[in-house]
Amino acid sequence: MSFSRRNFLIATGVAAAAGSVLTACSSGDSSGGSSGGKQEAAKAQTTTVKIGTAEDSKGPAPEVSGAKKGGKVYLLNDDDFSHLDPQRVYYAWNSLAVIVINRALTGYKIADDGSQTLVGDLATDTGTMKDGGKTWSFTLKDGVKWEDGSDVTVDDVRHGFERAFASYITEGAMYVQSWLTGSTDYRKSYSGPYSGKHLKSITTSGKTITFHLSEARPDFNYVVAMQTYAPTPVKHDTKQNYDKKPFSNGPYKVKSHDTDKSMVLVRNEHWDASTDPIRNAYPDEFDFSFGIEQLTAIDRLLADSGNDQYAVSWRTIPQERVQKAQTDAKDRIFQGLSSGVSLYWINTTRITDKDVREAIIKAWPTAAIRQLQGGSVRGDYATGVMSPLVAGYKSQDVWGKLKNPAGDPAAAKKILEKAGKTGAKVVYAYQQDPTQAKIKVVVENALKAAGFDVVSKGIDSTTWYDQTGKIANPYDIYWGGWSSDWPTGYSVFQPLFDSKAIADGGSNYSHLKDPAVDAAIKAATAETDNDKANAMWAALDKQVTETGAFIPDVYMRRLYLHGSKLGNVKMDPNFDGCMLYKLYVKA
Amino acid sequence: MFRFLVRRILGAVITLFIISAITFMLFYAVPRDPARMACGKLCTPETLQLIRHNMGIDEALPVQYWHWITGIFLGREYPGFGHCNAPCLGYSFVNREPVLSTIADRFPTTVSLALGSAVVFLIFGIGTGMLAAVKQGKALDKIASSASLVASSMQIYFVGPLALYFLVYQFHILDQPSYNSFLGDPLSWANGLLVPWLVLALIWTANYTRMTRSQLVETLTEDYVRTARAKGMSRRNVFFRFAWRGAMAPIVTIFGIDLGTLLGGAMITEYTFSLQGIGLLSVKSVQTNDLPMLLGIMVITSSFVVIANIIVDAVYGLIDPRIRLA
Numbered sequence: 083m084s085f086s087r088r089n090f091l092i093a094t095g096v097a098a099a100a101g102s103v104l105t106a107c108s109s110g111d112s113s114g115g116s117s118g119g120k121q122e123a124a125k126a127q128t129t130t131v132k133i134g135t136a137e138d139s140k141g142p143a144p145e146v147s148g149a150k151k152g153g154k155v156y157l158l159n160d161d162d163f164s165h166l167d168p169q170r171v172y173y174a175w176n177s178l179a180v181i182v183i184n185r186a187l188t189g190y191k192i193a194d195d196g197s198q199t200l201v202g203d204l205a206t207d208t209g210t211m212k213d214g215g216k217t218w219s220f221t222l223k224d225g226v227k228w229e230d231g232s233d234v235t236v237d238d239v240r241h242g243f244e245r246a247f248a249s250y251i252t253e254g255a256m257y258v259q260s261w262l263t264g265s266t267d268y269r270k271s272y273s274g275p276y277s278g279k280h281l282k283s284i285t286t287s288g289k290t291i292t293f294h295l296s297e298a299r300p301d302f303n304y305v306v307a308m309q310t311y312a313p314t315p316v317k318h319d320t321k322q323n324y325d326k327k328p329f330s331n332g333p334y335k336v337k338s339h340d341t342d343k344s345m346v347l348v349r350n351e352h353w354d355a356s357t358d359p360i361r362n363a364y365p366d367e368f369d370f371s372f373g374i375e376q377l378t379a380i381d382r383l384l385a386d387s388g389n390d391q392y393a394v395s396w397r398t399i400p401q402e403r404v405q406k407a408q409t410d411a412k413d414r415i416f417q418g419l420s421s422g423v424s425l426y427w428i429n430t431t432r433i434t435d436k437d438v439r440e441a442i443i444k445a446w447p448t449a450a451i452r453q454l455q456g457g458s459v460r461g462d463y464a465t466g467v468m469s470p471l472v473a474g475y476k477s478q479d480v481w482g483k484l485k486n487p488a489g490d491p492a493a494a495k496k497i498l499e500k501a502g503k504t505g506a507k508v509v510y511a512y513q514q515d516p517t518q519a520k521i522k523v524v525v526e527n528a529l530k531a532a533g534f535d536v537v538s539k540g541i542d543s544t545t546w547y548d549q550t551g552k553i554a555n556p557y558d559i560y561w562g563g564w565s566s567d568w569p570t571g572y573s574v575f576q577p578l579f580d581s582k583a584i585a586d587g588g589s590n591y592s593h594l595k596d597p598a599v600d601a602a603i604k605a606a607t608a609e610t611d612n613d614k615a616n617a618m619w620a621a622l623d624k625q626v627t628e629t630g631a632f633i634p635d636v637y638m639r640r641l642y643l644h645g646s647k648l649g650n651v652k653m654d655p656n657f658d659g660c661m662l663y664k665l666y667v668k669a
Numbered sequence: 670m671f672r673f674l675v676r677r678i679l680g681a682v683i684t685l686f687i688i689s690a691i692t693f694m695l696f697y698a699v700p701r702d703p704a705r706m707a708c709g710k711l712c713t714p715e716t717l718q719l720i721r722h723n724m725g726i727d728e729a730l731p732v733q734y735w736h737w738i739t740g741i742f743l744g745r746e747y748p749g750f751g752h753c754n755a756p757c758l759g760y761s762f763v764n765r766e767p768v769l770s771t772i773a774d775r776f777p778t779t780v781s782l783a784l785g786s787a788v789v790f791l792i793f794g795i796g797t798g799m800l801a802a803v804k805q806g807k808a809l810d811k812i813a814s815s816a817s818l819v820a821s822s823m824q825i826y827f828v829g830p831l832a833l834y835f836l837v838y839q840f841h842i843l844d845q846p847s848y849n850s851f852l853g854d855p856l857s858w859a860n861g862l863l864v865p866w867l868v869l870a871l872i873w874t875a876n877y878t879r880m881t882r883s884q885l886v887e888t889l890t891e892d893y894v895r896t897a898r899a900k901g902m903s904r905r906n907v908f909f910r911f912a913w914r915g916a917m918a919p920i921v922t923i924f925g926i927d928l929g930t931l932l933g934g935a936m937i938t939e940y941t942f943s944l945q946g947i948g949l950l951s952v953k954s955v956q957t958n959d960l961p962m963l964l965g966i967m968v969i970t971s972s973f974v975v976i977a978n979i980i981v982d983a984v985y986g987l988i989d990p991r992i993r994l995a
Contacts, residue, residue, distance in 0.1 A: 161953070162764060172709055250749050252720045253709055267715045322751055325765065341764050342771070343945060373945040378833075382845070385838035544958050545701040564710075577711055587705060587712050 131198045131473050131569050133612065134191065139202035142355040143191070143362050146650045146664060153667025154367040155648065156389050158379035159396035162342045162372040167325035168312035169246045170253045174657040175396065177309050182334045182347065182361065182662050184312040187220045187239065188303050189360045190656055198655065200304060201359050204234060204313070208303040215298035215610055222289045227352040228315050229330040236286040238313040244281055245314055248274035250322055254310035255567060264296030300610040304568040333363035333663065345370040364666035376400050383643045384411055391645040392667060394660045399641045401456045407643055417641040418653040421471050421565040423464055424635040427591040429558050437501035439630030442508065442559065445494035445532035446633045449487040450524045454517060461636030463487050467578065468623035469637055471655055473570050474616025480627045483634060491531035498533045507535040511550060511557035514540040551587045562591050569656065571619025575603050579626050592631035599626055677982065681975040685968060692967045693734050696960045703762045703958045723749025724762055758968065759961030768965035772947065778848040779946035782869070782938065783931035785862055789870035790877055797874070798881025805886055813878060820875030825868060829941035832868050846942035865942045869935065880923065884916035891915065918985060925981030926974065933970030
């Protein structure tokens with residue numbers, strides 16, 4: 083579910099689509115949404131991911147009306163997947179593909195209306211919690227097999243967790259490794275399974291695996307749905323080479339993979355649909371072509387001829403083709419709200435006066451910025467940092483951005499005058515590309531009108547995170563994007579606002595160091611009642627917004643296109659792209 | 670000739686060494702950290718250091734360069750990727766494949782694009798230029814000159830999408846551009862590259878038409894040409910035995926440089942038509958901070974330009990007897 087740095091570098095500001103949170107996920111909904119001052123997010127529906135029962139965790143997945151098995155689907159993508167090795171998979175666009183190859187302990191069962199239920203995928207249910215969230219046990223289902231017909235065992239599951247500690251695995255998520263060892267420098271405690279040693283904090287018995295965590299993690303069953311924690315077969319672990327051709331326990335296996343050129347997935351005949359409550363797996367084959375530029379892919383899909391009638395774009399529709407797609411291929415668009423939130427960080431190390439931060443936020447020209455990035459298709463106006471897709475989301479509008487997304491430089495000027503800071507210097511960092519250059523002008527005008535002395539500094543997009551990620555960076559305001567790694571508040575608020583995350587290259591980009599926020603994060607993390615925890619995260623969204631550590635921008639949207647011979651093409655609300663395991667080839 | 674070649678090859682080696690050193694220092698010394706990009710959004714200092722070690726970029730720049738140079742001759746061990754056999758130009762930070770094998774994999778696409786389009790633009794460019802020179806001042810000359818002026822002012826990023834839209838998407842006259850191995854299926858190889866060839870050739874043909882015409886017009890007014898005609902040599906003989914050879918020398922020089930450039934990757938063409946060649950690889954490598962790949966591409970493409978220049982210099986004397994190699 084992660085917002086990829088790479089995606090950002092390649093295509094910051096890609097346009098997405100409008101529509102409501104749940105219904106817009108389906109193919110054919112191409113409502114454009116309004117622009118200007120109206121707020122779509124106010125209408126957005128919150129999605130509380132339900133925690134399913136053992137019954138919910140049984141397969142097969144509910145049939146899709148009108149779907150049938152067979153056929154070949156073509157995927158047009160500009161880049162090859164950065165990783166296929168489950169322990170190295172972190173970013174959403176990799177997870178989208180790998181989810182049909184690897185199954186994890188838990189997963190999300192997505193209904194036709196877009197609602198989600200956390201269910202046991204390899205496990206019989208969503209796990210059993212003890213010790214207030216410090217101990218978790220999962221029991222494996224019967225009949226789950228690898229592509230060679232051998233059983234997926236608890237040893238394989240443990241091996242997946244343990245090899246995440248290996249020195250060559252540096253890209254996946256790191257949450258569980260830290261909780262299993264009690265340290266962020268977890269490799270000092272355990273160097274991986276290749277020396278023949280196992281982690282003491284994981285125990286196995288029969289078909290049950292138990293995790294003994296160093297801290298209470300009541301949402302651990304969400305965390306193990308991440309691909310990083312999917313099993314890897316002990317007997318078929320080829321270490322670094324596993325990334326090129328992983329061993330499958332899902333409905334499809336890798337038939338061939340020509341790096342940067344193509345990949346073919348075919349059916350894994352040992353996958354048993356009756357064990358899988360999530361995946362339908364209708365097509366017989368998926369053919370991925372890499373190196374197809376975003377614009378070329380969309381032009382081919384718009385032309386809709388030959389094999390492209392059976393194709394899907396892996397990247398969003400670029401801004402310059404949105405209108406054409408909405409006119410010429412309305413019934414072939416699939417879209418939805420992404421888990422990504424766009425915002426602008428205010429460096430609290432440099433701008434320590436909250437009144438000054440408030441004046442910046444009040445003056446900020448959110449509406450004009452959104453318009454320059456495609457208008458309503460870019461996203462819904464955000465009011466906080468918590469996406470409407472995160473459990474417990476509650477609409478709030480601390481800064482009145484819904485009423486006045488255009489910004490109010492006059493009101494900001496008054497705040498600045500009252501604080502005696504008129505003429506305060508602010509340094510705005512922007513990445514050097516044509517769209518951001520236009521945004522820079524809009525921002526400069528708004529802040530100058532509010533009485534600020536604005537200095538803009540361009541940064542090469544390839545060094546963006548290097549420059550803005552330093553504690554001692556010389557910038558006051560800079561863009562940022564974030565999406566949760568699982569749909570609860572922890573992976574939003576802990577990385578972004580916990581004072582422990584302030585470091586060079588750290589994820590607390592605003593450098594907010596607020597004891598009250600730290601305490602609230604700690605309390606919400608330890609809360610074992612899901613409903614209460616969700617409410618606490620929602621309250622934190624308001625609390626961190628009030629600190630003025632960031633300027634909410636938009637809850638991002640995504641807009642994709644598919645060929646006319648495919649049915650039930652929907653957007654995965656967690657991974658922001660096409661759900662391969664739900665679509666089917668029409669007759 | 671032998672002394673000339675030895676001297677030029679030695680010079681080429683030194684040139685390439687200097688290019689590699691400057692490129693290495695330029696790319697690796699800039700304030701960007703490829704490890705940071707690979708580290709994920711929840712990067713810790715320990716993980717960042719481990720990635721730098723795995724990538725082989727945790728040492729001083731001169732040491733890194735020394736390892737890179739020795740890797741070419743002896744191969745090299747990368748903690749995060751494994752062993753890279755000689756000649757090793759490093760491992761890609763992005764696709765984790767050896768740089769040289771990736772470049773070798775993309776090279777046939779670029780060669781096919783370059784040579785195919787070169788054949789088209791040489792035949793049509795030089796042919797039209799010759800006709801225009803022969804018919805100087807007449808309607809044919811004026812049409813050819815005007816058309817070449819228009820065509821040479823066009824750009825791939827304009828003509829390419831237009832060609833795709835009309836020839837491929839709208840009227841389905843030609844196939845979607847793609848690369849298929851010539852050895853596997855020559856017909857689909859040619860079919861897949863026809864649109865890029867035509868587009869690339871359209872622009873380059875115009876350049877060669879203009880160049881050929883002006884060179885020939887100039888040569889045809891030379892004293893030795895007039896003398897040959899005065900001695901009774903036929904117009905055709907004078908044109909092909911004297912004027913054409915004299916005019917070709919600078920064209921061959923330019924073609925050598927152009928071919929070297931094309932072999933180095935026609936970036937915009939490959940990008941426009943989504944052809945997985947050296948040009949597209951360069952663009953992607955810049956976008957993803959893939960320093961080893963960029964360095965490898967720079968060295969290989971520089972080699973093409975240097976080698977093409979040596980060949981052109983050697984061929985020079987054969988075309989124009991007035992030029993002697995020393």
